[in-house]
Amino acid sequence: MAENSLEESITDKDDFTVTWELIPGRGARETNQEEIFTNAEKAAESDKVDGVTITENPGGNPAISAEYLGMKVQELGIEPIVHFTCKDKNRNQIESFLYSLEREEVSNILVMTGDYPVGGYKGASKPVYDLDPTQALDLITDLNEGLEYKDPFGRSVSLKETNFFPGAAVSPFKRLESEQMVQYYKLKKKIEKGAQFIIPQLGYDARKFHELIQFVEMNDWDVPVIGNLFVLPYGAGRAMNANRIPGCVVTDDLLEQLKKEKEAEDNGKQARLMRAAKMYAFMKGMGYAGAHIGGHGLDYEGVEFVIEKGEELAPNWRDYIHEFDFPMEDGFYYFEKDEETGLNTDQPAQRKSKPSKETAHQLIRVGHNLLFEPDGLFFGPMQSICNVSEDGLLEEPFNFMERVIKTITNECEECGDCALVDLAYLCPMSQCPKNQRNGACGGSKDGWCEVYPEEQKCLYVRVYDRLKAYEEEEKLRDNWVPPVDWDLTHNSPWRNYFLGRDHTAKEIGITSPGSEESKKA
Structure with a gap:
């Protein structure tokens, strides 16, 4: 070499x-x-x-x-x-x-x-x-x-x-x-x-x-x-x-x-x-x-x-x-x-101001904690429903219900490997033209998206403000999101999560009911 x-x-x-x-x-x-x-x-x-x-x-x-x-x-x-x-x-x-x-x-x-x-x-x-x-x-x-x-x-x-x-x-x-x-x-x-x-x-x-x-x-x-x-x-x-x-x-x-x-x-x-x-x-x-x-x-x-x-x-x-x-x-x-000198001191500037909490974000956080957190009140029933609806008569009705809810709330494009939990419940696949899952590109100006200036805010400006309202903005620094697993696309994102298939489920150890891993647990 x-x-x-x-x-x-x-x-x-x-x-x-x-x-x-x-x-x-x-x-x-x-x-x-x-x-x-x-x-x-x-x-x-x-x-x-x-x-x-x-x-x-x-x-x-x-x-x-x-x-x-x-x-x-x-x-x-x-x-x-x-x-x-x-x-x-x-x-x-x-x-x-x-x-x-x-x-x-x-x-x-x-x-x-x-x-x-x-x-x-x-x-x-x-x-x-x-x-x-x-x-x-x-x-x-x-x-x-x-x-x-x-x-x-x-x-x-x-x-x-x-x-x-x-x-x-x-x-x-x-x-x-x-x-x-x-x-x-x-x-x-x-x-x-x-x-x-x-x-x-x-x-x-x-x-x-x-x-x-x-x-x-x-x-x-x-x-x-x-x-x-x-x-x-x-x-x-x-x-x-x-x-x-x-x-x-x-x-x-x-x-x-x-x-x-x-x-x-x-x-x-x-x-x-x-x-x-x-x-x-x-x-x-x-x-x-x-x-x-x-x-x-x-x-x-x-x-x-x-x-x-x-x-x-x-x-x-x-x-x-x-x-x-x-x-x-x-x-x-x-x-x-x-x-x-006209340059900088070594003292970081104060960043104490907080954006106001968005009502929609607050409601989604509550729903997520009840339904999607493993210790949430409705996690068990949701996992059971997802398991029962897999490859059965309930599969299409379940998929339709989920598609309607996620389209209305997040313009879901059904990538199947959802990153909503990583990004303050905003979707990088539908709301970022470059589908960036780990942070903004360098093209924004004054908070506007490079591709849709004066029309659409940069997704990550919105994510940062949502998280900072709860003093959680450093999640954007510490959480790395892997690439989409396209084998999961057009499958139910909820089912992929509750049955242990997407990146979030694998990261926190969720397994499908009845699986060998689940029995061991």
């Missing part, structure tokens, strides 16, 4: 790793694809760029395969970080792509939710999201340890260990407490499931960059964080400001500054390169493990300028913090502000 020098650089606390983001487009031999290889060759010949990162179907549009490009780029003599998203592949195909990458010794992957698909042949593509990033990282960790599975004959098989170096994304650039905390709670799960480096979303608030580093250190996570540094022109800034590139934050004040810079003879090029160099400097000063440099139309000369000027400015990085004072209006920060 070839050495992974990029992994060594990222994990070496004395190195500051620089990667350059390359963005593929649609087509096999179009100009955009040729530029990918041209830029990769320049990066390979450079002594300043440690690796290139390759995005996967950016913006939710089809593009040449990031996995293929990663394999070809590695042949040019520079290591790639391949963006690996869950939006277009089911779990079998995810596994297949991972085997291909392992075979070609492409080890570095950045695991993400992925932009919601918007483009496709003769219409929008169907979103998949069979696994969320925490679940994909769990799979990758199992592969690294030698995945064990049962073959069609029931025999145990262990695969050879793989050598992936997986990373994960997080956004510190959220305005609401609920949005920000669910990002950090999900990050904890990503690290526990095997993320070995972190790259944040795009933003230009120095205090937020500082917050992320502090949060990682506060939790004693020995995981390197690579800063996301985008050389920002006015056009891209306007799109980000309007949330047309979800998750990337450009405030009104910054957009106004970009507009003024655009009036220069060079269309603002020097100003944006200098901004990027100052970001490079403060990232290095704050303790980031490296800089992930990107930008539409950014050439190698621009990358080189950012690196060289950034290194020159790094010793005096604190002098530039005031130039990145772009807070979101009434934005939440995890730490109190240090007025002297």
Whole structure:
């Protein structure tokens, strides 16, 4: 197996790793694809760029395969970080792509939710999201340890260990407490499931960059964080400001500054390169493990300028913090502000305010405790009814009754492996377009869903507020939900629970009446 020098650089606390983001487009031999290889060759010949990162179907549009490009780029003599998203592949195909990458010794992957698909042949593509990033990282960790599975004959098989170096994304650039905390709670799960480096979303608030580093250190996570540094022109800034590139934050004040810079003879090029160099400097000063440099139309000369000027400015990085004072209006920060430096103190901000309790949520909690908790008053009768109705005359009437109740209360899509109890009785399959079962994606803005802005609140903003009303919000941090077992789909979710088949029943030890496990109990 070839050495992974990029992994060594990222994990070496004395190195500051620089990667350059390359963005593929649609087509096999179009100009955009040729530029990918041209830029990769320049990066390979450079002594300043440690690796290139390759995005996967950016913006939710089809593009040449990031996995293929990663394999070809590695042949040019520079290591790639391949963006690996869950939006277009089911779990079998995810596994297949991972085997291909392992075979070609492409080890570095950045695991993400992925932009919601918007483009496709003769219409929008169907979103998949069979696994969320925490679940994909769990799979990758199992592969690294030698995945064990049962073959069609029931025999145990262990695969050879793989050598992936997986990373994960997080956004510190959220305005609401609920949005920000669910990002950090999900990050904890990503690290526990095997993320070995972190790259944040795009933003230009120095205090937020500082917050992320502090949060990682506060939790004693020995995981390197690579800063996301985008050389920002006015056009891209306007799109980000309007949330047309979800998750990337450009405030009104910054957009106004970009507009003024655009009036220069060079269309603002020097100003944006200098901004990027100052970001490079403060990232290095704050303790980031490296800089992930990107930008539409950014050439190698621009990358080189950012690196060289950034290194020159790094010793005096604190002098530039005031130039990145772009807070979101009434934005939440995890730490109190240090007025002297413009960054953060090490004192967490107070989060004592409580949302009001929702009547519907209160009623469902009472019903759940009576019917679904093993010590609940009606748990035994419900389990007996589910057992009797299995494969009998009562099966269809029972299914119909359940379907009506769950459709009215939760728009149930009958996945069969219910996560309502994990998420304050809100359904991630019907109420999150990306079907995220372990936390929010990075695309929300001001609490609104990336896919339905101004129409639908982010599911996890609602879940957080429901749980915080009972001081239970940390359930979102501590409870990991496995992928849906699709063998259970369109079976009664209640029956799957009471007869010990879904993930919740297995976790708390519910068994079917009459089973061997039940008799032993």
